[in-house]
Amino acid sequence: MKRTALFTLVLAATLSFAAEPPPATPAPLPGPAAKGTDPDIVGEEKALLTAAPNVPPPITRKHATKVIVNLEVREVVKRMADGVEYLFWTFGGEVPGLFIRVREGDLVEFHLGNHPNSKMPHNIDLHAVTGPGGGAASSFTAPGHKSQFSFKALNPGLYVYHCATAPVGMHVANGMYGLIFVEPKGGMPPADKEFYVMQGDFYTKGKFGEEGLQPFDMEKAIDERPSYVVFNGSVGALVGDNALKAKVGETVRLFIGNGGPNLVSSFHVIGEIFDHVYQEGGVVPTQEQVQTTLVPAGGSAIVDFKLDVPGTFILVDHSIFRAFNKGALGMMKVDGPPNLLVYSGKEVDATYPGESAFPSTEAKVATLEAQMKKAIAGDPKISGISKEIIMEKGKRVYAQTCFACHQAEGQGLPPVFPPLAKSDYLMADRDRAIRGVIKGQSGEMVVNGQKYNGVMPPVLLSDEQIAQVVTYVMNSWGNSGDIITVEHVKKIHAESANQ
Numbered sequence: 043m044k045r046t047a048l049f050t051l052v053l054a055a056t057l058s059f060a061a062e063p064p065p066a067t068p069a070p071l072p073g074p075a076a077k078g079t080d081p082d083i084v085g086e087e088k089a090l091l092t093a094a095p096n097v098p099p100p101i102t103r104k105h106a107t108k109v110i111v112n113l114e115v116r117e118v119v120k121r122m123a124d125g126v127e128y129l130f131w132t133f134g135g136e137v138p139g140l141f142i143r144v145r146e147g148d149l150v151e152f153h154l155g156n157h158p159n160s161k162m163p164h165n166i167d168l169h170a171v172t173g174p175g176g177g178a179a180s181s182f183t184a185p186g187h188k189s190q191f192s193f194k195a196l197n198p199g200l201y202v203y204h205c206a207t208a209p210v211g212m213h214v215a216n217g218m219y220g221l222i223f224v225e226p227k228g229g230m231p232p233a234d235k236e237f238y239v240m241q242g243d244f245y246t247k248g249k250f251g252e253e254g255l256q257p258f259d260m261e262k263a264i265d266e267r268p269s270y271v272v273f274n275g276s277v278g279a280l281v282g283d284n285a286l287k288a289k290v291g292e293t294v295r296l297f298i299g300n301g302g303p304n305l306v307s308s309f310h311v312i313g314e315i316f317d318h319v320y321q322e323g324g325v326v327p328t329q330e331q332v333q334t335t336l337v338p339a340g341g342s343a344i345v346d347f348k349l350d351v352p353g354t355f356i357l358v359d360h361s362i363f364r365a366f367n368k369g370a371l372g373m374m375k376v377d378g379p380p381n382l383l384v385y386s387g388k389e390v391d392a393t394y395p396g397e398s399a400f401p402s403t404e405a406k407v408a409t410l411e412a413q414m415k416k417a418i419a420g421d422p423k424i425s426g427i428s429k430e431i432i433m434e435k436g437k438r439v440y441a442q443t444c445f446a447c448h449q450a451e452g453q454g455l456p457p458v459f460p461p462l463a464k465s466d467y468l469m470a471d472r473d474r475a476i477r478g479v480i481k482g483q484s485g486e487m488v489v490n491g492q493k494y495n496g497v498m499p500p501v502l503l504s505d506e507q508i509a510q511v512v513t514y515v516m517n518s519w520g521n522s523g524d525i526i527t528v529e530h531v532k533k534i535h536a537e538s539a540n541q
């Protein structure tokens with residue numbers, strides 16, 4: 043219907059109503075009679091409701107309309123976790139309840155049905171409603187009954203709705219909550235994907251993961267000690283095949299709600315930064331570049347972020363035990379080509395000896411080490427052990443580095459490789475031996491009366507390893523010499539570098 047036509051009609055109705063006495067059969071309830079007088083409302087449509095993680099499409103309508111919402115309360119046994127079932131009380135058979143999307147200024151005609159199989163009466167408090175109880179006062183509905191009330195969506199924003207029947211905490215704890223988005227008149231900035239994620243805490247008699255149909259535990263609920271904290275109604279609702287899916291380059295919007303009943307969520311996506319956050323579900327982007335946003339119990343938030351790199355991004359309540367021990371963990375799988383300028387992937391995997399200690403610590407350690415060495419040197423028993431250790435280490439270096447040429451027992455391979463066992467050349471000058479290992483050696487030399495004229499390439503060893511291996515060769519196969527200290531090798535190293 044055209045707006046002008048409707049306006050005339052409404053106007054005529056109002057005028058004629060004013061001119062005439064009240065009708066003989068009064069309307070059963072007040073309220074619905076008044077809404078026909080709103081000249082802003084053009085036409086009528088049925089709301090499309092979606093189960094999480096889906097969100098109804100953005101509203102492109104440029105005018106307000108009457109939106110009919112049909113929502114049925116059902117008490118259903120559903121999966122809480124693998125092997126764990128729970129009797130959920132739901133709006134639309136789902137936890138969280140079905141997502142409702144209307145436009146600012148719309149007249150919402152709400153029909154709440156309570157399935158005949160229900161054991162409890164229920165109602166609904168929509169935080170988007172301006173009016174007593176947010177609709178609760180008009181929607182108390184016994185099993186097998188339905189209620190109707192209307193409200194004008196005056197305030198845009200993302201609002202929680204929940205059951206408000208006593209005991210309220212218990213109805214909420216059993217899953218009776220969802221989100222209604224009142225889209226601002228001007229719409230939201232476009233996003234490529236929109237998702238519905240709602241957290242809730244659950245209180246079961248059994249511990250987390252305890253199998254079977256779990257009854258509600260009032261005491262735990264009062265003490266705020268949940269057995270489960272989950273996104274979208276169960277452990278793993280957004281994991282694996284159920285992960286949210288998007289592509290590199292897309293902008294994603296999350297409509298986040300928190301049903302509580304008790305916990306506040308520190309909502310975080312591991313590996314992403316929220317470009318915009320509409321804090322507390324308002325319609326003004328109040329923050330940019332946010333890591334973690336707080337979502338109050340009975341509150342919401344909207345976040346937008348662009349996906350720059352592929353991978354699996356983990357949604358958590360960053361009160362992190364809830365994520366890894368109580369279920370508050372979801373996934374977003376992002377497909378697409380890598381962008382190595384943004385994120386390289388693993389570049390290095392190497393053993394890591396650790397950073398050197400802080401200078402003050404280092405000095406202290408050096409002093410202690412010096413004291414220890416002095417003590418060890420003064421005690422023949424200990425110094426004997428330390429020599430053994432050095433010999434063992436030296437043997438290992440020898441086997442890896444020198445063995446190929448000088449042979450297993452240091453016997454060499456005359457006339458190419460001189461012997462080290464009982465080598466007069468080696469034992470005559472230990473500094474020369476150290477220098478030879480550091481720099482390599484060539485030219486004619488005579489070892490045990492035999493001439494050698496080959497080339498020994500410099501070996502790439504640390505000063506410590508050189509000290510160990512030279513100690514080893516000078517104390518093996520009939521040789522008997524001193525322990526070569528690292529300090530001594532360092533000194534020779536420095537001298538030979540200066541030559």
Ligand SMILES: [Cu+2]
Pocket residue numbers: 131163164165205206207213218
């Ligand atoms: Cu209820």
